[in-house]
Amino acid sequence: MSGGDNLLKLVEAEGPDDQDYLLQEQVGFILRKAHQRHVSIFAGRIGDLTPPQFAALAKLRDVGETSQNQLGTMIAMDAATVKGVIDRLKARGLVELSRHEVDxxxxxxxxxxxxxxxxxxxxxxxxxxxxxxxxxxxAKEVATFMRLLAKLA
Amino acid sequence: MSGGDNLLKLVEAEGPDDQDYLLQEQVGFILRKAHQRHVSIFAGRIGDLTPPQFAALAKLRDVGETSQNQLGTMIAMDAATVKGVIDRLKARGLVELSRHEVDxxxxxxxxxxxxxxxxxxxxxxxxxxxxxxxxxxxAKEVATFMRLLAKLA
DNA sequence: GGAAATTCATTCGTATGCAAATGATATCAA
DNA sequence: TTGATATCATTTGCATACGAATGAATTTCC
Known part of the structure; x- marks a missing residue:
């Protein structure tokens, strides 16, 4: 039996365990990096607005007037986050706020x-x-990727 | 010519343009949601540590002692961000800091x-x-997805 | 050797992102 | 009607995330 075999036995004895946990291969880690890259690309083309701010404006364009909370739901932001985003858009005169007359x-x-x-x-x-x-x-990979990504989101 | 035809003409006159920009179908938006979902799953299983904090510990386990900046590069965090993460891990006694003797x-x-x-x-x-x-x-979709995601990250 | 450029770390300011607590208003149900 | 619930919004506290500015130490190059 060679030294290589002994090493193999040792590795196998560990089983599929802690030894082979590689951070760089975990979905979460790569997802975070992909997101970072996207935000960086966004900033390079649209410097004066963040992705969340853009999302709020784009959604308002789609649906017209809505409540702050409903807008938050539509663009996947909780109440606390959407408030900050809307505050800043309001400060820049891009959105206007009003009270619902009935509720x-x-x-x-x-x-x-x-x-x-x-x-x-x-x-x-x-x-x-x-x-x-x-x-x-x-193009083909894009179609596949978008289909699978949507399943995860 | 019917009213429907007029409407169709109007839409066609617009061309493949602003009218069909759907936020929900953009990579950036779905990427952000997928990332949010992952963070939520993470928090459900590991409540006392955030993903970035976990990443720092996992990487230190892999490579042993390194400088703060190098660690940041390895886990995709800029200098300002990694400092905060390390500060909090240090405050909890999970990492220790020392000065490099030469540099x-x-x-x-x-x-x-x-x-x-x-x-x-x-x-x-x-x-x-x-x-x-x-x-x-x-399982097959996982393999495909990870391959394509890695290309984007 | 010494000036210039680089690298490492820190700090500041701004912007998400979320949990938890709070207050105001609406709705439901007994 | 009123008491319990639920919903909408706000606030606070904490944790990324990054650009820009700063200072200290090192490296490069002439």
Missing amino acids: KRRLLVNLTPDGRAAIERLIPLAREITQETLAPLS | KRRLLVNLTPDGRAAIERLIPLAREITQETLAPLS
Whole structure:
């Protein structure tokens, strides 16, 4: 029996255990890196707005006036997070707030003319951001990846 | 010519443009949601440590003592971020810091016995986290997804 | 050797992201 | 009607995440 065999036995004795946990191969770690790369690409093309801020404007463009909480649900942000995002958009005059006349708890959010102009102007850039993010994949791979990613989200 | 035809004409006149930008179908948005889901799964299994903190400990286990900056590079964190993470791990006694004897700029980071015990204990849970995150996919889909995700990261 | 450029770490400011607690308003049910 | 629940929004506290500025130490290059 050779030394190599002994080493193999030792490794096998450990079983599929702690020894072979590689951080770089875990979904969570790679998912975090992929997300970082996307945010970086976004910042390179749209410097004056963050992805969450863009998401809020884009969704308001789709659905029109909604409550802050509903908007948060639609763009996957909890109440505390969406408040900060909307506050900053309001400070820049891109959205306007008003109280719901019937349900006084609700804070209605809507695009201002400036906000609408901004989102229309940015959407072509957002398309480029999507393209650049997916650039390492072929068209076929993009389709596959998006299908599987959607299952995980 | 019917009203429907007029509507169709209007839509076609717009071309493949702003009208069909759907936030929910953009990689960036879904990537963000998938990442959120993973973090949530992580928190459910490992409540007293965040993913970045876990990553730091896991990497130190792999490579042993390194400088703070080098560690940051290995786990994809910039200098400012890694400092905060290490500070909190140090405050909990899971890592210890020392100055590099030759290059006095470098701050060496290493696991304490407590830190080593913690990471060894957590690795099995981390495996479960990876599994649960990938649970919506079949084994074959997992292989495909990981291959494509790695290309994007 | 010494000036210039680089690297390592820290600090500051800004922006998510979420848990938990709180207050105001609505809704449901007894 | 009223008491219990639920919903909407806000606030606080903590933890990433990163750009930019700064200072200290090292390396490079002339």
